[in-house]
C-alpha cells in the first residue's frame with residue numbers, strides 16, 4: 270500500500286487527504302460496541318467542540334453516519350417546537366437544500382431568498398423576524414459552497430437571538446478551515462462532515478451545539494426516527510455509542526485527521542487554505558476568468574468562475590484533460606449562470622495549485638480556447 274497515487278481534488282469535498290489519514294482506516298476488525306471504540310468517539314466529541322472553541326459545559330457534539338446533508342435534515346426536523354415556524358435565509362444551493370428539507374417534512378417555513386451573488390439583507394431579516402413572532406428556528410449557510418460567498422453569521426445570529434429563536438448554521442464548508450467561535454459567532458448549532466475541513470473520509474457527519482437546547486428538544490414533535498438529534502444525543506450520553514452502526518473505518522481516519530488538525534493548528538491551517546485560495550484566484554485572473562462573487566465577499570475557500578463565451582469552450586473536455594493528469598475540477602451550482610468551481614479544501618498547498626494551472630492552461634490550449642479567455646460583453 271505504499272505509493273498511493275496523490276490526486277489533487279479541487280472539488281468542494283471530499284478533499285485530498287494525507288496518506289496517514291488514508292492508512293488509519295486499516296485496523297484490526299473491531300466491534301464498535303467495544304469500550305475501546307467508545308473511547309475514540311468520546312474523545313472525538315470533545316475535540317469537535319474544541320475546534321469551534323465551545324465551552325464543554327455548554328456545548329456538545331453528536332455524530333451521525335451519513336454525508337453532510339444528514340446534519341441539515343437532523344437540525345431542521347429535530348429543533349422545531351410544535352406550532353412554530355422556520356426561517357431559511359437563502360442565497361444559494363445549500364440553503365435551498367434546507368428549504369427542501371422543510372418541504373419534505375411538511376414544516377411551516379419562510380424561504381427568505383436573496384440573489385446568489387449578494388449578501389442577505391439584515392434589515393429584511395429583522396423585519397421578517399419582527400413580523401413573524403412564531404419563528405422559532407432560523408437556518409442559513411456560512412460559506413455557500415455553490416458560489417463561495419461568506420454569509421455574515423455573527424450579525425444574523427445576533428438578530429436571531431434578539432427575537433429569541435434558535436440559530437442553526439450549515440458550516441460544512443468552513444468548519445476546521447475558516448476559524449469559528451460558536452459562542453461569539455452567535456451560533457447555536459453548526460455542522461460538518463469528516464471529508465471536508467477535517468480532510469478525513471466520507472460517511473461521518475457531526476452537529477456541534479447547545480446542550481440545553483438539545484435537552485429541551487426532547488419535548489418537540491418527533492419527525493424522524495433515524496435522524497432525531499435528541500435521540501442520538503441521549504444514546505451517546507447514556508452509552509457512549511452511536512444509536513446504530515457507526516462508520517467504523519471512517520471514525521479511525523477521522524481520529525487521525527483530528528490529531529493532524531491540532532498538530533497543524535487552526536491559524537496555520539487557515540493560512541495554508543488562504544495561500545491555496547490566493548493562488549487559485551491569481552491563476553484564474555491571469556487567464557482572464559471572471560468570477561461570480563466579488564473579492565471582498567468570498568469565504569476564501571471556493572472560487573466560482575464563469576464559463577468563457579468561446580465556441581471551443583467545453584467544461585467536460587477541460588475536466589477530462591485535467592482529471593487524467595491527477596487534478597479534479599468541478600461544475601458550479603448556480604441555475605442561471607454556467608460556472609465551474611476550484612476549491613481550496615484538503616491537504617494541498619500553493620505548489621499544487623501552480624502545478625494545476627500548468628495542466629489547466631495546457632488543457633485550454635489543447636481545446637483551442639483563447640487565452641486570456643473571452644467574454645462577449
Ligand SMILES: *Cc1c(COP(=O)(O)O)cnc(C)c1O
Nearest residue numbers: 282336337338363414439441442
Ligand atoms: C458539502 C456540503 C454539504 C453536504 O453535502 P453532501 O453531499 O451531503 O456531502 C452541506 N452543506 C454544505 C454547505 C456543503 O458544502
